Amino acid sequence: MSNIWNLLLPVSMVVNTIDKDCQYYQQLDRGHNYYIFNKEYPQNYSAGSSCQWIAKSPKGSKIFLSCDDVTMPKSSKCIQDRIDITFSGSTNLSESHKYCGEGSFSLITEENMLSLTLKTSKRSPGGRFLCAVTALMENTTQMSMNEFAAPNVQPSCQCGWKNDKRIVGGEETLVNEYPAMAGLITRNGKHLCGATIISSRYVITAAHCVYNTDVNTLFLLVGDHDYTTGTDTGFSAIYRVKAYEMWDGYNPSNFQGDIAIVMVDKINFNDNVGPICLPFRYTYETFEREEVTAVGWGQLEFSGQESNVLREVDLEVISNAVCRQDVPSLIDSQMCTFTEGKDACQGDSGGPLFWQNPTTKKLFIVGIISKGLGCGSAVPSENTRVTSYLEWIQRRTGEFFCSA
Numbered sequence: 001m002s003n004i005w006n007l008l009l010p011v012s013m014v015v016n017t018i019d020k021d022c023q024y025y026q027q028l029d030r031g032h033n034y035y036i037f038n039k040e041y042p043q044n045y046s047a048g049s050s051c052q053w054i055a056k057s058p059k060g061s062k063i064f065l066s067c068d069d070v071t072m073p074k075s076s077k078c079i080q081d082r083i084d085i086t087f088s089g090s091t092n093l094s095e096s097h098k099y100c101g102e103g104s105f106s107l108i109t110e111e112n113m114l115s116l117t118l119k120t121s122k123r124s125p126g127g128r129f130l131c132a133v134t135a136l137m138e139n140t141t142q143m144s145m146n147e148f149a150a151p152n153v154q155p156s157c158q159c160g161w162k163n164d165k166r167i168v169g170g171e172e173t174l175v176n177e178y179p180a181m182a183g184l185i186t187r188n189g190k191h192l193c194g195a196t197i198i199s200s201r202y203v204i205t206a207a208h209c210v211y212n213t214d215v216n217t218l219f220l221l222v223g224d225h226d227y228t229t230g231t232d233t234g235f236s237a238i239y240r241v242k243a244y245e246m247w248d249g250y251n252p253s254n255f256q257g258d259i260a261i262v263m264v265d266k267i268n269f270n271d272n273v274g275p276i277c278l279p280f281r282y283t284y285e286t287f288e289r290e291e292v293t294a295v296g297w298g299q300l301e302f303s304g305q306e307s308n309v310l311r312e313v314d315l316e317v318i319s320n321a322v323c324r325q326d327v328p329s330l331i332d333s334q335m336c337t338f339t340e341g342k343d344a345c346q347g348d349s350g351g352p353l354f355w356q357n358p359t360t361k362k363l364f365i366v367g368i369i370s371k372g373l374g375c376g377s378a379v380p381s382e383n384t385r386v387t388s389y390l391e392w393i394q395r396r397t398g399e400f401f402c403s404a
């Protein structure tokens with residue numbers, strides 16, 4: 001079900017720079033989708049305008065915003081035309097995310113308020129934007145699993161595609177089957193950990209992969225398959241790691257909070273190298289009993305040897321309650337996988353658990369492989385639950401992430 005953003009109510013706070021006839025307020029009911037767009041859409045907005053949309057959702061919920069068609073002139077630091085987004089509903093724009101240029105993005109609020117402001121320069125050539133918003137709430141999983149269809153637009157920024165050239169798999173992946181798959185390596189090309197591309201500047205991995213590591217010794221390998229040869233794919237590239245940040249609460253003794261963001265200069269995207277989708281719209285999904293795919297250059301089952309080629313294995317997510325029978329210390333921001341005889345092994349650390357939307361076929365990263373107790377052991381293995389860290393990723397990177 002979808003509602004056009006149709007209520008026009010006076011906004012109590014006075015924002016004197018906003019055009020008075022261009023302020024919108026909408027209370028979001030759960031289960032509905034709403035659209036925000038420049039009022040001339042699909043025509044261009046006019047120069048020198050300034051509009052604000054404020055959305056409020058029920059207490060305890062968060063707002064998911066997905067902007068699938070943004071076509072605006074790009075300027076340095078978006079000082080000309082721009083969209084400013086604040087999460088708390090505050091109009092303090094110094095706390096905002098700024099967006100300009102062309103593309104699509106998604107984000108989720110920390111609380112139940114969202115403010116989106118459009119400001120256009122006096123000499124603007126024009127532009128347009130269309131976003132969908134919906135309230136995300138715990139225990140409304142059926143709703144969030146459904147896709148909501150924005151009007152027909154072609155996103156110009158994509159994530160989570162898979163290069164599927166075969167029907168069923170053995171364990172070795174196809175060359176460049178997973179464009180978001182990356183690896184942390186040493187200067188000498190030794191494989192350390194898996195990592196997953198989330199934007200052109202950032203990958204995510206496990207905190208224990210970078211803990212106590214000199215950033216100058218770390219490199220990122222993308223687009224590769226067999227990391228011992230340079231000949232199996234023309235898309236492999238190595239980037240120097242510029243910085244990393246572990247989750248503040250990472251506890252190396254029990255692997256809780258085992259997630260880190262790693263920054264590089266700029267990854268060149270192509271059909272075989274590109275970002276995964278972050279699971280903003282599945283914030284409250286537990287993924288219980290869903291099948292996920294672990295991908296990595298980890299140890300081959302029982303042999304203790306790392307694999308030179310990228311491999312994959314399908315695993316089942318088990319509920320945290322069931323997992324606690326084996327792992328009493330498990331916390332909500334962890335996720336367990338178990339499938340008899342198969343599991344991610346230690347060398348897969350930092351790599352992704354991908355979940356594929358059955359309708360759109362897009363891949364989302366829902367877990368980061370944290371602590372595999374052993375290959376094919378009887379005990380479930382622990383992963384970091386990515387939905388628990390989305391706000392942090394957003395806040396620390398300041399990026400807009402592709403929609404899906």
Ligand SMILES: *[C@@H]1O[C@H](CO)[C@@H](O)[C@H](O)[C@H]1NC(C)=O
Nearest residue numbers: 086090091092093094095096
């Ligand atoms: C806006 O936010 C900045 C940074 O958080 C803060 O320093 C400033 O005092 C805030 N301004 C207002 C008016 O709240």
Ligand SMILES: *[C@@H]1O[C@H](CO)[C@@H](O)[C@H](O)[C@H]1NC(C)=O
Nearest residue numbers: 044071072073125126127128
């Ligand atoms: C609409 O805006 C875009 C982006 O700035 C611009 O390239 C285009 O020429 C504009 N179209 C019209 C009809 O003004």
Ligand SMILES: *[C@@H]1O[C@H](CO)[C@@H](O)[C@H](O)[C@H]1NC(C)=O
Nearest residue numbers: 059060061137138139140284
């Ligand atoms: C969601 O459901 C679980 C169990 O079904 C319950 O324990 C929890 O309190 C619910 N949360 C909310 C916000 O209603």
